Amino acid sequence: MKVLSGKAAFKGVAIGKIREFGEKKVEVNRTSVSDVEAEIARFEAARDTAASQLGVLYEKAVAEVGEENAAIFEVHQMMLEDEDYLDGIKGMIRDEQLNAEYAVSVTGQNFSEIFAAMDDDYMKERAADVKDISARVVRILAGVEEGGAAMEEPSILVAEDLAPSETLQLDRSKVLAFVTRKGSTNSHTAILARTMNIPALVMVSEAEHVDGLMGIVDGKEGKLIVEPDEETLKDYRDKLEAQKKEQELLNSLKGKPSVTKDGRKINLYANIGGVEDVEAVLANDAEGIGLFRSEFLYLQSNDYPSEEQQFEAYKAVAEKMGGKRVIIRTLDIGADKQIDYFELDKEENPALGYRAVRICLNKREVFKTQLRALCRASAYGRIAIMVPMIISVWEVQTVKEILEKIKEELREEGREVGEIEFGIMIETPASVIIADELAKEVDFFSIGTNDLTQYTLAIDRQNAKLDMFYNAHHPAILRMIKMVVDAAHKEGIWAGICGELGADTTLTEEFVNMGVDELSVSPGMVLPVRNKVVNM
Ligand code: PEP
Ligand code: MG
Numbered sequence: 001m002k003v004l005s006g007k008a009a010f011k012g013v014a015i016g017k018i019r020e021f022g023e024k025k026v027e028v029n030r031t032s033v034s035d036v037e038a039e040i041a042r043f044e045a046a047r048d049t050a051a052s053q054l055g056v057l058y059e060k061a062v063a064e065v066g067e068e069n070a071a072i073f074e075v076h077q078m079m080l081e082d083e084d085y086l087d088g089i090k091g092m093i094r095d096e097q098l099n100a101e102y103a104v105s106v107t108g109q110n111f112s113e114i115f116a117a118m119d120d121d122y123m124k125e126r127a128a129d130v131k132d133i134s135a136r137v138v139r140i141l142a143g144v145e146e147g148g149a150a151m152e153e154p155s156i157l158v159a160e161d162l163a164p165s166e167t168l169q170l171d172r173s174k175v176l177a178f179v180t181r182k183g184s185t186n187s188h189t190a191i192l193a194r195t196m197n198i199p200a201l202v203m204v205s206e207a208e209h210v211d212g213l214m215g216i217v218d219g220k221e222g223k224l225i226v227e228p229d230e231e232t233l234k235d236y237r238d239k240l241e242a243q244k245k246e247q248e249l250l251n252s253l254k255g256k257p258s259v260t261k262d263g264r265k266i267n268l269y270a271n272i273g274g275v276e277d278v279e280a281v282l283a284n285d286a287e288g289i290g291l292f293r294s295e296f297l298y299l300q301s302n303d304y305p306s307e308e309q310q311f312e313a314y315k316a317v318a319e320k321m322g323g324k325r326v327i328i329r330t331l332d333i334g335a336d337k338q339i340d341y342f343e344l345d346k347e348e349n350p351a352l353g354y355r356a357v358r359i360c361l362n363k364r365e366v367f368k369t370q371l372r373a374l375c376r377a378s379a380y381g382r383i384a385i386m387v388p389m390i391i392s393v394w395e396v397q398t399v400k401e402i403l404e405k406i407k408e409e410l411r412e413e414g415r416e417v418g419e420i421e422f423g424i425m426i427e428t429p430a431s432v433i434i435a436d437e438l439a440k441e442v443d444f445f446s447i448g449t450n451d452l453t454q455y456t457l458a459i460d461r462q463n464a465k466l467d468m469f470y471n472a473h474h475p476a477i478l479r480m481i482k483m484v485v486d487a488a489h490k491e492g493i494w495a496g497i498c499g500e501l502g503a504d505t506t507l508t509e510e511f512v513n514m515g516v517d518e519l520s521v522s523p524g525m526v527l528p529v530r531n532k533v534v535n536m
Pocket of ligand 2: 388
């Protein structure tokens with residue numbers, strides 16, 4: 001038994017097999033075969049397995065990211081039926097009496113080079129696809145299980161680090177816990193683990209060569225236990241049992257209002273990253289959605305998501321929430337959320353750089369597409385729009401002007417636009433200090449404590465070395481929250497917290513006493529926070 005330590009990013013215990021994330025590379029050797037027909041049959045069986053794997057991935061992607069984004073898996077399936085590609089492979093096996101792995105690998109490489117040399121952009125992009133499907137067939141031939149995205153049994157996932165886009169592609173039902181050797185507790189990957197309600201550890205630097213072994217993740221103590229002995233296993237099975245009992249107790253709070261004993265009501269909302277998270281929001285009885293990180297739609301896509309794709313996603317969330325408030329944050333990329341097709345320059349200080357509303361006000365067409373989709377979806381539920389990274393009144397007024405023009409444009413097209421509340425995130429010290437002026441421009445404030453802490457304490461939230469200095473309870477932050485709430489109330493608007501601090505139950509009472517009107521937390525934290533509120 002080995003006990004490896006790291007930092008806890010999300011609570012809870014998980015017990016299961018450890019799987020290293022990432023596609024395993026198979027070493028392909030060139031060997032001769034005597035029975036070429038048997039080898040061709042082996043290849044055909046692997047091709048059929050690949051086709052059915054892609055079918056499953058397609059169905060899953062349609063449900064999670066919509067038909068258009070899922071189309072890539074259909075393209076892969078079509079490639080597996082391409083006569084030239086198949087003839088190339090079978091020809092090599094038959095004529096040169098070579099093994100199937102080698103024939104697939106070489107043919108895939110040849111086709112990929114042919115595609116890459118073409119003038120047509122669409123065909124150029126297929127170069128990566130043909131490599132991808134060839135690698136899939138080779139893995140099946142070699143009998144190597146895929147890592148991460150296609151794990152067969154629910155497992156503890158270990159990785160060097162996980163980009164938000166990789167995390168989003170994981171099959172959630174197959175991930176018992178996340179463990180990364182790098183990463184920081186404030187990164188978006190850690191936030192995603194919380195959204196998925198999955199125990200998570202970061203900075204477990206010694207989690208090497210553990211693939212396939214039995215493990216326990218202790219998301220409270222920040223430990224990964226590898227090959228636990230019987231006694232430890234029993235101990236943790238008891239803890240899992242206790243965890244389940246605690247959850248049952250919390251479940252009894254479903255359907256109850258989040259009101260303190262002396263009658264103060266808090267709006268208890270949930271944070272989501274996509275349509276697929278709404279299920280957890282409803283299961284945990286959140287009263288609305290306080291932060292839909294819309295950039296995850298862009299991160300999951302290989303190109304700018306169209307107005308139609310976005311409209312479908314926003315509409316689906318609004319409808320599923322059935323009239324409850326859904327606050328959708330406009331695109332917040334940059335810093336740790338990089339997207340290739342935006343072609344952003346490399347920056348010296350990305351957190352202080354070209355990101356969020358700064359990009360939206362520069363790439364107006366991209367911004368307008370999103371706003372049109374949001375306005376159209378507003379006809380199907382109670383949508384509110386919220387803009388991140390605000391530092392000035394000018395930015396707010398400019399966004400409002402663009403938004404008003406879009407509403408007008410849509411109405412002229414004969415489209416329905418619902419009532420839309422308009423708010424901003426308070427996540428820069430500048431916005432806190434001018435909150436009195438900003439409050440005159442908007443319907444609500446939502447405090448982003450993750451970035452507000454980063455900018456106030458001058459601590460890069462991605463830098464794991466600084467975790468010991470990152471004091472989320474710093475008096476400067478707590479005083480700023482109070483200032484923002486007071487400024488909001490003075491103008492008759494409401495103020496909430498959607499950063500991770502909102503879920504810190506040791507502060508719930510303080511927030512309520514400050515007059516915070518709303519807390520938006522990961523779905524799994526809704527009931528623990530409600531438990532605090534109803535007992536104070
Ligand atoms: C925040 O900064 O607190 C926030 C909620 O936004 P994000 O974590 O996505 O930057
Ligand atoms: Mg932020």
